[in-house]
Amino acid sequence: MTAQPHRRPRQVSRFALAKGFVTVVISTIVLIGLCLTFAPSSVAAGALAGSLPFAAILMIVGLGQMLVVQQGGFDLSVAGGVSLSVVLATHYPSGDDAQLLPAVLIAYTCAVAAGVVNGLLVGFVRLNAIVATIGMNALIYGVVFAVSGGVPRITTDLLAQVAGGESFGVGNAVWFAIAILAVTVFAMKKTIWGRRFEAIGANPLAAAAIGLNVRRHQMMAYVLAQLFYCSAGLLIAGITTQPTAFQGDSLLLPSVAVVVLGGTSLLGGRGFPISTAIAALFLNQLSQFAFAVGVPYSAQTIIQALALGLGIGIYSIHMPSFFGKINKLSNREEEDDAILS
Amino acid sequence: MMLSYLKGSIAITASLLALSCGAALAETPSWCGPNEASLALLDGFGGNSWRLVTTASGAAEAALCPSITDYQYADGQGNTQKAISDIKSFAAKGTSAIVVFGDAGPAVLPALKAAFAAGSVVVPYRVDVGGEAGKDYTKFIGSSFKDDGVSWGNWIKGILPDGGNVLFLSGPAGNSQGLDELAGMKTVLDDKYKFINPEPFDVTNWDPSLTQQVLSAEIAKNEKIDVIVSDFGPSLVGALPVFKKFNRSIPAIATSDGNSLGCFWTDNVKDNPDFKLFTVATGNDNVRLAEQWAVASATGGTLPTEEIFKAPVFEDSVSGKQSAVQCRADLPGSIYLSAVMPGDDQAKAVTK
Numbered sequence: 001m002t003a004q005p006h007r008r009p010r011q012v013s014r015f016a017l018a019k020g021f022v023t024v025v026i027s028t029i030v031l032i033g034l035c036l037t038f039a040p041s042s043v044a045a046g047a048l049a050g051s052l053p054f055a056a057i058l059m060i061v062g063l064g065q066m067l068v069v070q071q072g073g074f075d076l077s078v079a080g081g082v083s084l085s086v087v088l089a090t091h092y093p094s095g096d097d098a099q100l101l102p103a104v105l106i107a108y109t110c111a112v113a114a115g116v117v118n119g120l121l122v123g124f125v126r127l128n129a130i131v132a133t134i135g136m137n138a139l140i141y142g143v144v145f146a147v148s149g150g151v152p153r154i155t156t157d158l159l160a161q162v163a164g165g166e167s168f169g170v171g172n173a174v175w176f177a178i179a180i181l182a183v184t185v186f187a188m189k190k191t192i193w194g195r196r197f198e199a200i201g202a203n204p205l206a207a208a209a210i211g212l213n214v215r216r217h218q219m220m221a222y223v224l225a226q227l228f229y230c231s232a233g234l235l236i237a238g239i240t241t242q243p244t245a246f247q248g249d250s251l252l253l254p255s256v257a258v259v260v261l262g263g264t265s266l267l268g269g270r271g272f273p274i275s276t277a278i279a280a281l282f283l284n285q286l287s288q289f290a291f292a293v294g295v296p297y298s299a300q301t302i303i304q305a306l307a308l309g310l311g312i313g314i315y316s317i318h319m320p321s322f323f324g325k326i327n328k329l330s331n332r333e334e335e336d337d338a339i340l341s
Numbered sequence: 342m343m344l345s346y347l348k349g350s351i352a353i354t355a356s357l358l359a360l361s362c363g364a365a366l367a368e369t370p371s372w373c374g375p376n377e378a379s380l381a382l383l384d385g386f387g388g389n390s391w392r393l394v395t396t397a398s399g400a401a402e403a404a405l406c407p408s409i410t411d412y413q414y415a416d417g418q419g420n421t422q423k424a425i426s427d428i429k430s431f432a433a434k435g436t437s438a439i440v441v442f443g444d445a446g447p448a449v450l451p452a453l454k455a456a457f458a459a460g461s462v463v464v465p466y467r468v469d470v471g472g473e474a475g476k477d478y479t480k481f482i483g484s485s486f487k488d489d490g491v492s493w494g495n496w497i498k499g500i501l502p503d504g505g506n507v508l509f510l511s512g513p514a515g516n517s518q519g520l521d522e523l524a525g526m527k528t529v530l531d532d533k534y535k536f537i538n539p540e541p542f543d544v545t546n547w548d549p550s551l552t553q554q555v556l557s558a559e560i561a562k563n564e565k566i567d568v569i570v571s572d573f574g575p576s577l578v579g580a581l582p583v584f585k586k587f588n589r590s591i592p593a594i595a596t597s598d599g600n601s602l603g604c605f606w607t608d609n610v611k612d613n614p615d616f617k618l619f620t621v622a623t624g625n626d627n628v629r630l631a632e633q634w635a636v637a638s639a640t641g642g643t644l645p646t647e648e649i650f651k652a653p654v655f656e657d658s659v660s661g662k663q664s665a666v667q668c669r670a671d672l673p674g675s676i677y678l679s680a681v682m683p684g685d686d687q688a689k690a691v692t693k
Contacts, residue, residue, distance in 0.1 A: 041561040046587035050557025054550065094692065095673070149388065153692075154601060154674040240549040241579035242601060242675065245388060247550060291558035297514040297544040 020263015020275045023314055027261075028282045035289050042285070042292035049171065053164070053239050055284035056177035057232045059277045061251050062258035063184050064228030066276050069259050070201040071221045072268030073122055073129035077114065078255050080140030081226050082248030084110055085233025087148045090155050090243060097158040107230050114140055115226035119219025133222075148245045155237050163238020173235045177277070180231065184273045197221070202269035254283055257308050263315065283307075372633040373406030374642030378437035380409050380635060382628070385424045385444025385468075387416035390675035390691045395625045397690035398682050399440070402629040408640040411436075421445040425452040432456035438639035440464045440631045447471035453478045462638040466631035467624075467650075469517060479638055482631040484650045486518045489572070489621045490525020492654050493595035496619045497530060497568050500593055500659060504533025505567030508559055510552065511542040512573065522572055537563050549576045556580040560587055568593040574620060575599030575674070584613070593617040597624070598655045600684070601674030603667045606658065618666055620656040622679035629681065655679040 035043045061078060068075040085107040092106060093099035114136060121132035165172050188194040200207040200217045208214045229248070236247050260266065261283070262276035286307055290300040382399045384392060396414060403412045413431070417424030424445055429452050431439055439456055443449045443465045450470050454477045457463045463478040474480050497507065507530070511519025519542045543559065545552040552571075560566065560583055571577055574596035584591045591613040596602070598620035606618045627650040637644045655678075656666045667678045676687040 039562070041563075042558060044561045046583070047557055047561030049586045050561070050583045051554060054554055145388075149393075153390075236550060239579070240553060242549050242575055244548060247548075250548070250551070287554070288558055291555060292562050294539050294562070296539050 019315070020272050021278075024261055024263065024275050024278045024282060028278055028285070031282060031285055031289065035285065035292070039289055039292035042288040047288060047292070049166075051284055051288050053171040053173035053235070055281050056171070056173040057235050057239075058251065058254055058258060058284060059177045059280035060180055060228050060232040060235070061255045062262070062276045062280050063180065063273055064225035064232075065255040066259045066262065066264050066271050066273065067197075067221045067228075068129070068225045069256075069264050069266060070198065070268055070271040071218045072201060072204070073218070073221065074133065074256070074266075075118070075222065075225050076130060076133040076252065077118060077137040077140060077226070078229055079246075079248035079252050080137040080144065081111060081114060081229030082233040082236065082251055083144050083246055084114075084140050084147075085230040086237045086243050086247045087144050087245050089159060089234050089237040090153045091148050093156045093159075094153060095156055097156050100156050100158050104234060107234065108227065110143070111226040111230035112223060115223030116219070118222035118226070122222065123215040123218035144245055154242050155240075159234070159238040160241065161238075163235045171239075173239060176231070176235060180228065181273060181277050188271055188273060198270050201271070204268075254280075258283060260312050260315065261308070368405075369407060370405055370633075371643040372637040372645055373408055374637060374640030375408060376640045377408050377410050378636065378639035379411035379413075379435075380438045380440070380632070380639070381413040381415065381431045381436045382632070383415050383417065383424070383427050383431065383439060383441045385417040385421075385442050385449070386419040388419065390673075391623060391625065391677065393691045394677055394680055394682065394687045395442075395628050397687065398625050398680060399628040399632055401682060401686075402632045403636070406636050406640065406642075408642075409636060417444065419444070421448050425449055428452040428456055432459045432461050436461055438462040438464070438635040440466060440628070440635045441470075442466060442628075443468045443470040450477060462635050464631050464635040464638075467627050480634050480648075482627065482634055482648065482650060484624050484627050484652065486521035486572075487525035487528075488651050489597070490522035490527075491529055492525075492621050493522070493570055493619065494526040494529030496595055496657065496659075497526075497534065497570075497593075500617060501534070501567055504531075504535070506535050506537045506563065506565050508563070508566050508569045509536055509538050509542045510545050510555065510569065510571040510577075512545060512547040514544045518572060522570075526570070537566065545571075545573075545576065547573045547576055549579045552576045553580040553583070557583045557586075560584060560589070566592050568595060570594075571596045573597060574602040574623075578602055578605045578674075581605065581609075590615040593619075595619045597621055597652075598667075598677055598679045599623065599674070600667075600669055600672060600676045600678055603656065603678065604670055604674065606666050607668040607670075610658070618656060618658040619654075620679070622652040622655045623677045624650060624652045625677055625680040625682070626650070653679075 032043060041047060061082065065075055065078060088107040088110065089103050092103035118133055118136050121127045122129045163173055167175060188198065196212050197217050200212055200214050204214045233248065237243050258276050258279040261279035262272045264271050290303050380403050384396065387396060400412065403409050415427040417427055428439065428441060428449060432455060439461050441453060446468060447470055450472045453463050453465060453470060457478045464480050464482060465478055466482040467484050469483065472478060509523060523541050543555050545555055569592060578601050581591050591609065592615050606616065610616050630645060630647060630650050633645045636642060656664050658666050669678065669684050672684050672688045673691055675691050676684055678684055680687065
C-alpha cells in the first residue's frame, strides 16, 4: 500500500519526458520528410539561411515563456517586451553605432524592471499571472509609444552586422539562440538553483514546506523571461532593417505554442528546453513548408492551427489514466454483469 | 497741419496694408476661400514613418491658407473605436472641415455621416469607406492604385518584352489596394507574364520580418524570378540580401519609393547586374489634395479639378526619364523623396 503512491508519480514523469521529446522530434522528422518530398525548396540551404534566424528568435522567446510556464504562470507581456527592446535598440542610437551599447544596456535595464514588477505582482501580491502580465504589456506598450511614437527607425549597421550577419555559414542569431539554450539547459538541469526552480514549479506547497523561497524563484522566472524577450528583440532589430514598433505582437501565440509542443505542462513543473527549441524549429519549418507549397494565406493559417491543435491534443490525453479509466469501466461492467447474473 | 499729417500717415498705412494684402493674396492658393474655417486631420493610425511624413505634409498644406484659423490633428492609434470617437468629438466641437484617413473602412462611415449631417465638411481619403459623396460625406479623394499597377505593368513590358516570371507582394490578405494594383497590371500584362505567387498576391502584412520570410521561401522555390512587384518598397530592403545567399542577382523591382530603398539600390547595383528599379510616388501628397477639397468647400474657395490622387512615376533606373534613382544617405532611410515636402523637413518630422 505504501509503495504505490511513491511509484506512480515517477512513472508519470518518466513517461512525460519521453512523450514530450519523442513527439516533437518525430513530428519534426516527419515534417522534414514531407518538405523533402513535396517542397524541397523549403529545406534548401538558402531557404534555411533565410528562415533559421526567425526560428532562433522564436526559440529564445519560447524559452523565456517556458520559465514562466514552469512556475504555473503565463506571460502575456511577451509582445511588449520584444517590441520595447526593438524600439530602444533602433530609436536611441538612430543609426549611430557608438550609441548602440548604451541603448542595449537601457533595453536590458527596462527588461529587468518589467520582469521585477511582473514577478512582484504574481509572486508576492499573488495576482493572477494573466491579469498581471496583460496589464504590464499595456504599460510596456505605453513606453514603446513614448519612445517611438509608434514609428520604426532604421537599425544601426553594427547591430545589423552582429545580429543579422553570419559566422561559419550560419546566421549569428542561430548561434545566440544555441548559446542561450545551452546556458538554460545547464542552469536548469545541473545547478542547485535550477533543480530548486523545477521543484518549486512542480509543487510550490511542498517546496515551501522544505524551506525553499517560492516567491523569489517565481519572481526570477518573470525577470529571466523578460531578459530572454529583450535578447530576442535585439536580434529582430538587427535582422530586419526597418523593424516596426510592434514586432513582438506576432510572437505571443507561437511562444506559448512551442512551450506546449515541447511538453512543458501548463500547470508548471519540469521544463523541457531542448524540446521547446526543437518545437520552435518545427513551427518555423511548418510555415516555410506552407509558403513553399504555395497554398493560399488562409490555408497557411489553418495548417498551422491544425498542427498546433494536434500537438496539444497529444498531450492533453494522458495515456496511463486514459487506459486506466477504460480498464475501470470494463471492470465495472464485469462487476455489474456478475451482480446481475 | 495736424490733420494733414494724420491724413498722410493714414494714406501711407493704407497703401502699405494694401500692398501687404496684395502680396498675401498673391500667395493664397485658389482653393483657399475668404470665409474663416477650422480644419481637423483625423488619422486612423499614425504609427509609421509614412504617416508622419503625411501628417507633416497635411499641416504644411493647411498653413498655406490664411482662412484656416484652427488646425488640429488626432491619431486613432489603430483603434477603430478611438477613430470613431475622434470624428464624433471634432464634429461636436463644430470643426468646419474634417479630413479623415478611414483605416477601418466602412466601420467609420456612420460617424462620418453623423459629422456630415451636423454640418461639417467631411472628406475621407485614400481608404474607401463606402457610402456616397454628397449624401454621406462631402467628397472622397481616393488614390488610383490601379494606375500604379498600370505604370508597373508598362515598365515590366519595357524591360521584359518577351514575358517573364513576376512575383507580386502586397499587405494583409485581401486588401483592396493589392487587388486594384493587380487589376491594373493585368490590363497591361498578357499571358506571357506569369505570376508565380499564390493568387492574388503573397501576403506580407507590410511587415518587414514577414516579408523577409515570405521572400526567402519564394526565392528558394522559384529558380527564375524576373521581376518583383511590391506596393511597399522599403519593406523589401531587409529581405533582398537573401538573393546573395543563393548566389543570385537581385532581379528587377517595380514598387513604391523610399529613401532606404533608393540608397540600397545605389549601394548594391554594381554587384547585381539584373537589379533595375522603378518606383511610383508613395503618395504622401494624397492628403494635400484631400485638404484642398475640404478647405475649398469650407471657405468658399475654388474646388480643385483633380478628384483622384494619381501617384506620379518617381524613379526609373532604366530610362532615367522621370528621375534617376535618388538616395540621400545623410537623411533617415524612412523618408520619401517623392513627396512635395523637402527631404530635410521630412527628416525633422520623422526624427522629432
